[in-house]
Amino acid sequence: MEKLEIFKQVGRNIQQIRIGKGLSQVDLVGRIEGNIDTTNISRIEQGRTNPTLLTLYRIAQALEVSLSDLVANNMVKIVEK
Template structure:
């Protein structure tokens, strides 16, 4: 699996969880501890940027889910 594929899958998972919880991107940023550029959430969800593990941790906290739930993806069998 390519790096870009992984980033897209993680971003898609974050977006799915956020929508399930009825949270907008702006609300997610507001719930996160520390400073984050609101457009960064959009880039993460689109798979256009590689978030740090700490950023993923803060997103998980803001969504009230375990960190592993953001990155629980199946590897391809290439």
């Protein structure tokens, strides 16, 4: 399993949840505690960066989902391939 595929899967999940909640990337950034910008959210959603655990936690809080909702479901899909 390649790490880039993990980044992409987690990013897609974040994007799907965000869109499902009717939020733009700008809206999401406005909900996140701490210093993060729209460019960073875009890179995370595209799987172009390795977000820290703290960043993922803050994104999960902003989206009102659990951290495992961002990560666990996608890990199962990757393992099943």
